[in-house]
Amino acid sequence: MPKPTGGKLIERVAFDLKGTAQDGAGGTTTAFTEQFQCRAGYIHLRGGEGVQAARLQGQHPQVIQVRSSLLTRGVTTDWRIRDVRSGAVFNIRDITPGLDRLFIDFLCQKGVAV
Template sequence: MAKKPNAGDLFYSVAFGKREEVEDGYGNTRGAFVEEFSTRAAYIHLRGGESVLASRLEGKHTQVIRVRSTSQTRKITSDWFAQDKRSLTYFAVRDVTPELDRQFIDLLCESGVAL
């Protein structure tokens, strides 16, 4: 039986943000990454499966980042990014999955890819 997640597992500090789109007057949009908030998180490293193994060959790292469900974290969508505050590694958020008990949100993230 899997261990139920608790607040003690949230060891890492992670910042979340999104690209702020600004028009340049010529019909193009430019964007700078803007940090929205930071929170505590837990990392769940994935292993096994063909897609995970193939990602390692390409230099990508796929993992799940678990955060507590708050009004801020419920705004996260797949066009946001996450940044580990300690190692300064950027992750592209690929999928957002709320837990069934509504206490945590699991974010499938990938590093080593374009944001």
């Protein structure tokens, strides 16, 4: 993966954790709540058959890179990433810390229900 510099982290994303919330009728429902926001860079995947097949199904796999921090290191695949500007939601499929420990790569997929 190419390493972005601070100038390439031009997107703003929010990390949401699934929890429970009141449904207004005395019960509870499952809902995502925002935990924190940070800058990110998107790397769109172009290659292999799996990527092409996913695109044909309306799914968009891509890597979202963020700086490594105490908050971002605590994220698991149970979370989701949301683009703050567009509202697009990405399900986290895999998490790969960078070898230099400066960045974390989140392999995500847009267009798939959780």
